[in-house]
Amino acid sequence: MNFRKPANSLVVRLLVMGLLMAIVGTATSYIQLSRFLREDLTQSVAVQQTALAAYVARDVDNYLGERLSFLERLAATLPPERLAQPERLRAWLQERSTLSPVFPLGLKVADATGKRLDGDGQLVTDGSEYMAAREGRSALGRPQAAPSGHSVLPMAVPVRNAAGQVTALLLGTADLSADGLLDHLQRGRVGQDGGILVVSPRDRIFVASTDVSMSLTPTPPEGVNLLHDRAMTGFRGSGTTRNAKGIDEISAIASVPNSGWFVVARVPVAQALAPVGRMQTFILQQRAPAVISVLVVIGLIMAWLLRPLLRAADQADRMTRGELALAPLRVVRNDEIGHLTQAFNRLLAKLLDNQQALAHLAHHDTLTDLPNRKLLDERLQQALLRARRHAHQVAVLYLDLDGFKTLNDTFGHEAGDKALREIAHRLQALVRQTDTVARIGGDEFVLLAADFAEAPEQGALTLAQRCIDAIAQPLQLAHSETVIGVSIGIALGNGNETPQDLLAAADKAMYRAKQSGRSSYAMTPASS
Structure with a gap:
């Protein structure tokens, strides 16, 4: 079967439905799995970044703590009398630096006014580390760039006398580049563009960064990186943010206790969720x-x-x-x-x-089940064709009941219908299987007969008389007997006539029989 429109095909509809279900299923899996994996990976990366930030923060804290502790130990063991002996003081400091070279840029001792006690010169006294040490606290200064291009960090601790009073300041400058701290941070890269940041919120600068170009540069202003803003006010943890370059990152933040700094381990979201x-x-x-x-x-x-x-x-x-x-x-x-x-x-x-x-209804009478006029015409046409072919004659008997109207008026239509059925049964019993008995009107019947064993005229007359005798038998109607007659017109044909001509001739003969008296017959040739 061909369908002009594919949409009318059940197979096409089922395939389209299957395709839609597959698309919906794929889209659902795509969305759900993507969401689950994105959330799971984000959480996993955040945990990893937190661990990395904490590890780097401890490393940086240990680095700074080791140097501050070294300065504090030197300050505690510095002989007081050496403060007034510049040469001996310088020799003492040189000896300690050689034994433990944690300050390759050297050590200095100055008084509260910034005058060097280990030699000639005046120190800048507006540094945060200098002012804190003068107040009796060990402190770190502001990271800065040295003339050599290295990143350096000044430190200062107080030197106290036996009474606990600050009598001098011991200063040292750590070379962050030479000590390998920055190299260590630069190796802490995560992904292609991730890395480590060490931030000083007090100084609002990046102390160190995996991206060397960011080292010792100012931190972004407020509102640029919301997670950075929270970290500057004390937040420690992890989250997703957008950096100053407009790149979404997963960042983790950990504190460096000895300095007040914090470490940021960051990785771009696109790489983390690759x-x-x-x-x-x-x-x-x-x-x-x-x-x-x-x-x-x-x-x-x-x-x-x-x-x-x-x-x-x-x-x-x-x-x-x-x-x-x-x-x-x-x-x-x-x-x-x-x-x-x-x-x-x-x-x-x-x-x-x-x-x-x-x-059957189209070719038979509904009351008697006899052939009607239509079927009679067809059979009569066939009989005439056979008669012309075999040179035979065909006999048509046109029957009209005598006194049927009186019977119908006296006993009623049901009795009349019963009488018609009984007469049809009697007529069928008289003819051969090759003959036809038809009802063509209210009380009119036609008998079609051919192939008589004797002469056609005599055979037709004999058949007509038998019909008169059969119909003359009493009818049992309404608990009483009644008798009706029949007038018969006979027409013979040899095949050269039409069915209408033959029936018209038999009809004329029937009227002559009625005029001559009831229960009689008359014969007329078809041509008359």
Whole structure:
């Protein structure tokens, strides 16, 4: 069966439905798996970044604590008398620096005014580390760039006398670049663009960074990086943020206690969640062939399942166009399609029965079940053709009941119908199977006879008399007997006449018989 519109095809609809279900399923899996993996990876990366930030923060804190502790130990062991002896003080400091070279840029001792006690010179006294040490606290200064290009960090601790009073300041400058701290940070890269930041919130600068160009540069202003703003006010933890370059990052923040700094371990979201993109690509690449394969399998299965239905529909369609005769369809399988085919066959059988019944009604009288005028004309036409072919004659007897109207008025229509059925039965009993008895009107009957064993005229007259005798028998109607007669007109034909001519001739003869008296017959040639 051919469909002008593919949308009218059940197979196409099922395939489209399967495709839509596959697309919806794939989209649902795509969205749910992507969301789950994104959240899971974000959490995992945040945990990793937190661990990395804490590790780097401890490393930096140990680095700073070691140097501050070294300065504090020197300050505690510095002989007081050396403060007034510059040369001996300088020799003492040089000896300690050689034994523990944690300050390769050297050590200095100055008084509260910034005057150096280990030699000539005046120190700058506005540094935060200098002012804190003068107040009796060990402190770090502001990281800065040295003339050599290295990043350096000044430190200062107080020197106290026996009474605990600050008598001098011990200063040292750590070379962050030479000590390898920055190299260590630069190796702490995560992904292609992730890395480590060491931030001094007091000085609002990046102390160190995996990206060397960011070292010793100012931190971004407020509102640029919201997570950075929170870290500057004391937040420690992890989160997702957008940096000053507009890149989304997963960042973790840990404190460096000895300095008040904090360490940021960061990685771009796009790189951290790269497995999500690969998973999405995998889903699309793997699902597409799978969906196509499933649709092909579904299409083949549906074609196999619907093949009997399509074949049955095609045969039924050809039957409706008259290309095939009406016949039951073959039941292939005992399933829903088989049930539908069986139902169609039952409907077809009922239709054929109805057609046969309609055909019978179209050619037979409803009261007596005798052939009507239409069937009589067909049989008369065939009889005339045979008569002309075989040189025979055909006899037509036109019967009209005498006194039927009086019977009908006296006993009623039901009795009249009963009388007609009884007369039809009697007439059928008189003729041969090759002859025809037809009812063509209310009380009018026609007998068609051919192939007489004796002369046609004599045979027709004998048959007419037998009809008169049979009808003359009493009829049992309404618990009483009644008798009616019949007038018969006879016409003979040799095949050169038309059915209408022969019936008209027999009708004329019947009227002559009525005029001559009831229960009689008259014969007229067809040509008269």
